[in-house]
Amino acid sequence: MARLTVNGVVREVDAEPDTPLLWVIREQIGLTGTKYGCGIAQCGACTVHVDGAAVRACSLPLSAIETGQKIVTIEGLAPGMDHPVQQAWAELDVPQCGFCQPGMIMASAALLAQTPRPSEEQIRAEITNICRCGTYNRVLAGIKLAAERGQSG
Numbered sequence: 001m002a003r004l005t006v007n008g009v010v011r012e013v014d015a016e017p018d019t020p021l022l023w024v025i026r027e028q029i030g031l032t033g034t035k036y037g038c039g040i041a042q043c044g045a046c047t048v049h050v051d052g053a054a055v056r057a058c059s060l061p062l063s064a065i066e067t068g069q070k071i072v073t074i075e076g077l078a079p080g081m082d083h084p085v086q087q088a089w090a091e092l093d094v095p096q097c098g099f100c101q102p103g104m105i106m107a108s109a110a111l112l113a114q115t116p117r118p119s120e121e122q123i124r125a126e127i128t129n130i131c132r133c134g135t136y137n138r139v140l141a142g143i144k145l146a147a148e149r150g151q152s153g
């Protein structure tokens with residue numbers, strides 16, 4: 001048994017220590033917004049926050065989570081789904097099929113939390129998530145819009 005704090009709720013989970021956090025989140029806790037893409041830390045579809053940092057949950061074993069660390073998934077990013085990144089995404093119609101987008105949004109939110117006004121170079125360097133639909137230009141525009149809003153708000 002392990003105890004995790006996910007989206008502000010303490011959860012008891014029963015999984016082997018080497019179980020990837022992604023599967024604990026999806027199958028044990030039932031939060032399926034976090035997606036499985038590659039399973040080898042390459043695509044970013046499984047991105048969640050651990051103490052505010054973007055991590056790829058498919059490649060993080062349950063045993064790597066320390067007691068008290070705060071895990072946030074796309075379901076818990078903002079209560080009304082109104083995080084500046086989510087608002088910008090909706091305004092610019094960023095998603096296409098949508099599969100990669102929870103990970104894109106979580107990675108983008110973590111970037112802006114750390115670097116509120118990133119340069120385009122920083123965005124390109126930090127957001128390495130893969131989108132098979134090719135939404136990269138809209139992701140870039142969405143991050144810039146969210147950054148502007150964050151600054152003015």
Ligand code: FES
Binds near residue numbers: 038040057
């Ligand atoms: S599923 Fe985790 S990085 Fe691709």
Ligand code: FES
Binds near residue numbers: 095099100131132133
């Ligand atoms: S929107 Fe389809 S994979 Fe990114």
